[in-house]
Amino acid sequence: MRRLLMTVLAATAAVLAVAAPANAATPARWQPAVGLSWQMQFSGKLDTSVNAQVYDIDGADSTKAQVAALHQAGRKVVCYVDAGSFENWRADAAKYPAAVRGKALDGWAGERWLDVRNWAALGPIxxxxxxxxxxxxxxxxxxxxxxxxxxxxxxPLTAADQLTFNRRVADLAHGLGLAVGLKNDLDQVTALQPAFDFAVNESCRQYNECGQLSPFVAVGKAVFHVEYKAAQCPTPASLRFGNIRKNLSLDAFRTAC
Structure with a gap:
């Protein structure tokens, strides 16, 4: 009887292993393709009527209902999160130890750079x-x-410190089944492209840096590009970026270019 019971249990386990593969609970994350149109809005009332395939909106200020409405309209939705700097108006601002708060970001009131070497403090946040x-x-x-x-x-942050931090950020997102974009950091694009699913860039045309993002497009990963000056908006068609022009306040205004 004992041998029969063990045989039945072994057979049941084998069936369950076939019916429920090890990776069944891990959904495939979104892979943004080259050429997608996009909108980025972080201030003002969210305008969901923009003809764009991808929306990049503030994660803390948005609601689950807004994300669901954008999905219902056929859009993919990107969650903006400040990772490398401190913002004193956020609900979790008190969780940042004083020791990790550095110098102020030039032109951005209430923001300070973070000591990205201190993953023990920043990782949980x-x-x-x-x-x-x-x-x-x-x-x-x-x-x-x-x-x-x-x-x-x-x-005294080094390039190596930044690579480590950025890869840790990417791993956090991927662990939740979320795609993750590399924001700016053009000098490290080649090293970081494999860890990121797309890129988000501000003003590469203005600073003559757009070519540095080609490693993303070369492997079929989207580059979402924004300029804030009308004269700088277009980029060469050969780059295959998603190009828009925005106000620096990042309100609903958007012009595709």
């Missing part, structure tokens, strides 16, 4: 933010200020 994005139904995250090492942060 970002994990909670990304989990909120997931809970609201977002398809991807747009982590901002991923290039602190090339700015005057108040910390």
């Amino acid at each position: 970002l994990a909670a933010r990304f989990a909120d994005c997931k809970a609201k139904g977002f398809d991807a995250v747009d982590p901002d200020n991923m290039d602190g090492y090339s700015n005057d942060t108040g910390f």
